[in-house]
Amino acid sequence: MxxxxxxxxxxxxxxxxxxxxxxxxxxxxxxxxxxxxxxxxxxxxxxxxxxxxxxxxxxxxxxxxxxxxxxxxxxxxxxxxxxxxxxxxxxxxxIDRALAEEAAATGGTVVALCAVETTLEATRRVFEEEATKTGATVDIRLVPGVWDRFRAGDTGGYLAAIATAADAAYADGASIVALAQASMADAARSVRNGPTPLTSPxxxxxxxxxxxxxx
The missing domain is CATH 3.40.50.1860 (Rossmann fold)
Known part of the structure; x- marks a missing residue:
């Protein structure tokens, strides 16, 4: 393969x-x-x-x-x-459609976290399309300021901020959190308030x- x-x-x-x-x-x-x-x-x-x-x-x-x-x-x-x-x-x-499909399959409230503003509309559309198939509710959130950290090479700060946002989403009642960009994937290991977030890779x-x- x-x-x-x-x-x-x-x-x-x-x-x-x-x-x-x-x-x-x-x-x-x-x-x-x-x-x-x-x-x-x-x-x-x-x-x-x-x-x-x-x-x-x-x-x-x-x-x-x-x-x-x-x-x-x-x-x-x-x-x-x-x-x-x-x-x-x-x-x-x-890959983000595959992620949206997996997230929507869980039902409930799906929170998709984005790091860069240019992906918000594309992410919203694909997650909403998949959610209509299962009845899931979708909440698309931009994690503010983190893309500047990524561009500056502050990977640790970037991932920590994403993990914090994921924990906050679970505290708000999310059933599952999806990390909408591949660069966010390693943050999943640091999330403590709920299930390990789904990742697009x-x-x-x-x-x-x-x-x-x-x-």
Whole structure:
């Protein structure tokens, strides 16, 4: 099995490799392609533009040529996955949709935490779409100020603030917390007020494995 991952941050490579090991995938299953300029352009534009979407779709289609599946790991770029999947030779997995599907399946109140403002609308749409299938209630929250910490290289402060926000969500009555961006995944281990939050690397890889098995 060969799964290709399109990232917008180099730090996600290690996160996905750790998630793959946890799921028992052999070394070499993942190939990583990092294109930070796509997210930087979206941040500068205030969100996903048609040009950024076209550029992302072209990259995804190119990666699909000899892959069993392609994972789009950036939640800001997530909406492009559906378009790319229509013409790609392999399944294109939008990892935040896999996350939303897993979270909504629990029912109750789902709180999805976001770190960067450009992903809020895309995250809201995908979580609400999945919630309508199960009757879950969705609350999308931006963790303020943490993206500046991430950009400054303060990984510890970034993850600590996310864990604090997750604990606060459980204190507010959340049934499950979902960490909507791959870069947030390691914060899940520090959450104490409720179930371990769901993360998009684990959800996306599990979805890819299921798609490959069913083909």
């Amino acid at each position: 060969l799964l290709k991952c399109l990232h917008s941050a180099a730090s996600n490579v290690a996160i996905f490799e750790a998630a793959a090991r946890h799921l028992g995938l052999p070394d070499g299953t993942l190939e990583h392609f990092v294109r930070p300029e796509l997210l930087l352009a979206a941040e500068a534009a205030g969100g996903l533009t048609p040009q950024i979407a076209d550029d992302t779709a072209a990259i995804l289609s190119g990666l699909a040529g000899n892959a069993d599946a392609v994972l789009l790991t950036c939640s800001t770029l997530g909406p492009v996955a559906h378009t790319a999947a229509e013409t790609s030779a392999a399944p294109v997995i939008r 684990a959800a996306g890889l599990a979805a890819a494995m299921a798609r490959c098995t069913s083909r």
